[in-house]
Amino acid sequence: MTTDNKPTLAILGGTGDLGTGLAQRWAQAGYRVIIGSRSLEKAQAAVDDLHEVMAERGVGGVEVAAMDNLAAAETAEIVTLTVPFSHQASTLEAVKPALQGKILIDVTVPLMPPKVGRVQLPEAGSAGQIAQDLLGEDVHVVSAFQNVPATALQQAAPPDCDVLVCGNSREAREAVIELVEAAGMRGFHAGMIDNAAAAEALTSVLIVINKQYKCHAGIRITGTDEH
Amino acid sequence: MTTDNKPTLAILGGTGDLGTGLAQRWAQAGYRVIIGSRSLEKAQAAVDDLHEVMAERGVGGVEVAAMDNLAAAETAEIVTLTVPFSHQASTLEAVKPALQGKILIDVTVPLMPPKVGRVQLPEAGSAGQIAQDLLGEDVHVVSAFQNVPATALQQAAPPDCDVLVCGNSREAREAVIELVEAAGMRGFHAGMIDNAAAAEALTSVLIVINKQYKCHAGIRITGTDEH
Numbered sequence: 001m002t003t004d005n006k007p008t009l010a011i012l013g014g015t016g017d018l019g020t021g022l023a024q025r026w027a028q029a030g031y032r033v034i035i036g037s038r039s040l041e042k043a044q045a046a047v048d049d050l051h052e053v054m055a056e057r058g059v060g061g062v063e064v065a066a067m068d069n070l071a072a073a074e075t076a077e078i079v080t081l082t083v084p085f086s087h088q089a090s091t092l093e094a095v096k097p098a099l100q101g102k103i104l105i106d107v108t109v110p111l112m113p114p115k116v117g118r119v120q121l122p123e124a125g126s127a128g129q130i131a132q133d134l135l136g137e138d139v140h141v142v143s144a145f146q147n148v149p150a151t152a153l154q155q156a157a158p159p160d161c162d163v164l165v166c167g168n169s170r171e172a173r174e175a176v177i178e179l180v181e182a183a184g185m186r187g188f189h190a191g192m193i194d195n196a197a198a199a200e201a202l203t204s205v206l207i208v209i210n211k212q213y214k215c216h217a218g219i220r221i222t223g224t225d226e227h
Numbered sequence: 228m229t230t231d232n233k234p235t236l237a238i239l240g241g242t243g244d245l246g247t248g249l250a251q252r253w254a255q256a257g258y259r260v261i262i263g264s265r266s267l268e269k270a271q272a273a274v275d276d277l278h279e280v281m282a283e284r285g286v287g288g289v290e291v292a293a294m295d296n297l298a299a300a301e302t303a304e305i306v307t308l309t310v311p312f313s314h315q316a317s318t319l320e321a322v323k324p325a326l327q328g329k330i331l332i333d334v335t336v337p338l339m340p341p342k343v344g345r346v347q348l349p350e351a352g353s354a355g356q357i358a359q360d361l362l363g364e365d366v367h368v369v370s371a372f373q374n375v376p377a378t379a380l381q382q383a384a385p386p387d388c389d390v391l392v393c394g395n396s397r398e399a400r401e402a403v404i405e406l407v408e409a410a411g412m413r414g415f416h417a418g419m420i421d422n423a424a425a426a427e428a429l430t431s432v433l434i435v436i437n438k439q440y441k442c443h444a445g446i447r448i449t450g451t452d453e454h
Contacts, residue, residue, distance in 0.1 A: 198428035208418040
């Protein structure tokens with residue numbers, strides 16, 4: 001296990017189910033991972049939990065650190081945002097200077113509680129577009145991971161689902177697809193950042209399916225053969 | 228093969244790839260199918276083609292008729308609309324009186340040529356919602372089949388994909404899921420009609436994937452086990 005030549009990753013709002021799931025998979029794949037939170041104490045607790053999970057799996061030598069969101073964004077080369085939609089804009093505003101020139105992986109889903117099973121896309125079209133507009137074009141916003149059940153990320157086995165990867169820079173999408181694969185999944189180029197609307201809308205559909213069929217649903221892309 | 232107890236189905240704009248694919252599968256499953264078109268001549272040609280395909284497959288006794296769209300909508304119990312987005316409203320206006328009390332399966336995808344790989348949802352949120360608004364609440368609009376490759380429908384083998392089924396009436400969704408299964412696929416309750424936005428947006432993503440990976444992509448829902 002090595003972190004040579006691998007970018008350092010930060011996960012802002014990384015103490016939630018999705019953030020900790022991604023942190024586990026990337027740390028286990030040999031990436032240095034920084035769990036960011038508004039509360040350093042919470043971030044540290046998430047790091048401690050992660051070490052416990054790794055110990056249970058018999059995985060040693062993972063490199064995980066706790067920081068506040070701004071320090072995490074400053075330190076990392078690729079930054080992932082996993083906060084509720086209501087905190088997306090304020091979190092990004094707070095770290096915007098630290099993201100210039102970097103890739104921001106936006107995992108935000110514009111759910112509107114209490115009707116989280118109802119597609120209610122924002123006026124800008126998507127949360128991914130909101131992030132891109134807010135951060136400006138010097139930040140490569142890439143939308144991904146909206147349709148992965150957090151429970152599946154937290155298992156040792158690879159999640160039985162694929163990831164749609166949207167963003168205006170092909171190179172940035174490629175970098176994110178590499179991280180998707182490091183997390184045990186297949187990633188697909190899914191178009192420019194405005195296509196994030198599809199994955200974001202699909203999350204509400206998956207919530208409906210989960211409730212209906214008592215499950216943790218994801219999606220697979222079929223018909224592509226191996227590539 | 229029998230049409231007893233099975234509703235008569237009409238497919239408006241049924242001469243395109245998707246419409247003829249659905250017509251083939253439903254006819255082969257024992258449904259009486261009416262192919263509707265603005266041109267009776269085109270509808271008849273599609274019926275002739277369908278008989279040819281059935282003959283090649285060694286399937287006899289299918290019941291398929293050609294009519295203009297209005298007569299098709301009047302005759303059928305469940306009506307499917309497979310026209311380009313630009314013809315959705317005008318086609319529905321023309322047959323609206325014939326649809327009252329019936330199920331309208333809307334397969335419309337709001338693609339905006341030339342950028343068909345870019346998600347550009349209409350102001351109403353989705354084409355499904357447009358249909359529901361236009362037809363009024365006495366028509367049970369159910370959105371389905373947006374993510375099924377037409378080529379897959381036209382093969383003898385079942386398509387390797389699932390179908391998201393959205394609509395405000397659970398009973399109507401159930402009836403459509405039965406038709407999805409008759410066509411050889413799994414259908415999932417995916418929420419109210421506004422959730423059609425998810426499947427419609429996903430079509431642009433699948434178009435991007437098709438171009439990128441030279442394939443005919445579809446989706447599968449994972450994590451639900453058998454149901």
